[in-house]
Amino acid sequence: MALQVHPDILSLSPYVPGKPIDELQRELGLTRVIKLASNENPLGPSPKALAALSGAQDMLHRYPDGGAYQLRQAIADRWKVAERQVILGNGSDEILGLLAKTFLSPGDEAIMADHTFVIYKMEVTAVHGKPVVVPLINWTHDLESMVRAVTPRTRLLFLCNPNNPTGTIVSAEAVDRLMATVPEDVIIVFDEAYFEYVRNPRFPDAMSYVKQGRNAIVLRTFSKIYGLAGLRIGYGISTVEIIGFLNRVRPPFNANSLAQKAALAALGDDEHVAKSRAINVAGMEQMEQGLRALSVPSIQTETNFLYFDAKRDGRLVFEALLREGIIVRHIDGTMLRVTIGRPDENAAFLQALEKVLHGERKEIARGL
Numbered sequence: 630m631a632l633q634v635h636p637d638i639l640s641l642s643p644y645v646p647g648k649p650i651d652e653l654q655r656e657l658g659l660t661r662v663i664k665l666a667s668n669e670n671p672l673g674p675s676p677k678a679l680a681a682l683s684g685a686q687d688m689l690h691r692y693p694d695g696g697a698y699q700l701r702q703a704i705a706d707r708w709k710v711a712e713r714q715v716i717l718g719n720g721s722d723e724i725l726g727l728l729a730k731t732f733l734s735p736g737d738e739a740i741m742a743d744h745t746f747v748i749y750k751m752e753v754t755a756v757h758g759k760p761v762v763v764p765l766i767n768w769t770h771d772l773e774s775m776v777r778a779v780t781p782r783t784r785l786l787f788l789c790n791p792n793n794p795t796g797t798i799v800s801a802e803a804v805d806r807l808m809a810t811v812p813e814d815v816i817i818v819f820d821e822a823y824f825e826y827v828r829n830p831r832f833p834d835a836m837s838y839v840k841q842g843r844n845a846i847v848l849r850t851f852s853k854i855y856g857l858a859g860l861r862i863g864y865g866i867s868t869v870e871i872i873g874f875l876n877r878v879r880p881p882f883n884a885n886s887l888a889q890k891a892a893l894a895a896l897g898d899d900e901h902v903a904k905s906r907a908i909n910v911a912g913m914e915q916m917e918q919g920l921r922a923l924s925v926p927s928i929q930t931e932t933n934f935l936y937f938d939a940k941r942d943g944r945l946v947f948e949a950l951l952r953e954g955i956i957v958r959h960i961d962g963t964m965l966r967v968t969i970g971r972p973d974e975n976a977a978f979l980q981a982l983e984k985v986l987h988g989e990r991k992e993i994a995r996g997l
């Protein structure tokens with residue numbers, strides 16, 4: 630008998646993750662594969678996080694601390710909030726899901742940009758909420774149109790800042806105007822996965838809205854600059870009330886014990902964060918220059934990735950790069966996203982891209 634599946638679930642397609650390195654090696658028989666597809670830290674985790682992990686195997690038969698006392702305390706201290714304002718997730722992805730489950734009844738609306746983190750739409754649809762999609766302007770969130778999209782059914786507004794995949798930010802002034810005009814009962818989700826990479830002084834202090842008691846939540850992750858993507862840990866900071874509701878839905882052991890230990894150590898390693906930021910700044914210059922030289926300039930970014938228009942079928946460019954052993958991300962149409970890696974990885978990417986774009990010119994010249 631046919632399975633009965635809700636049309637909302639049928640409308641979804643499985644998330645396509647960045648291709649794993651060993652899969653590409655197997656498929657194409659390549660020895661060297663460079664992955665610049667998932668915005669991971671090319672330096673890896675903090676050595677302090679790795680040290681915290683060794684020895685942790687002695688307690689793997691025990692359940693983790695479900696309240697994650699030490700890590701939540703450390704995060705609360707860092708951001709000068711109460712411990713009851715902090716929630717952990719199995720990646721900040723999980724907290725996005727908890728927000729949808731907790732606050733959306735079927736038919737409730739959640740506002741988001743058209744080119745943004747794809748998980749928002751997935752989580753909202755999975756609980757039978759309605760994603761309300763507002764186009765970006767100049768690759769940037771259009772906050773005024775987002776406010777205009779609010780209806781009595783609106784419960785959540787997702788603001789990915791900096792935005793993935795474009796790398797752009799919205800300014801403090803723009804967010805101030807948003808907060809002054811949006812109805813107070815709409816929860817503003819500040820997804821700041823790339824917060825630690827931002828250099829622009831106009832970036833807003835989203836945490837200040839939480840501290841004013843506004844219905845807002847700030848999401849951060851240990852997957853990006855902290856280099857712990859494989860352990861799955863992120864956090865949210867919000868009002869005691871919102872965190873309290875999320876905790877009713879949160880699975881009790883969602884933050885595993887290894888992740889808690891490593892994240893605690895990583896949070897205290899400012900030196901590793903500074904080093905990661907510095908290598909990213911240098912790589913950004915290298916990549917921006919290289920893309921400009923190939924006449925496919927990128928959009929100005931505040932993150933560890935670049936978004937650029939390949940000016941031809943992006944899927945074909947993506948596939949040709951795969952054959953060169955370089956994994957990037959095809960977003961859609963002619964647009965690609967590439968993570969800033971180590972200098973040697975960036976150079977290899979630029980060289981491969983030149984070959985791909987140049988080789989294509991030769992084929993066109995030969996009338997293919």
Ligand SMILES: *Cc1c(COP(=O)(O)O)cnc(C)c1O
Nearest residue numbers: 720721722746793822850852863
């Ligand atoms: C990477 C990313 C996240 C979260 O990743 P987790 O690994 O689940 O913590 C959240 N939002 C955006 C925009 C991201 O790019």
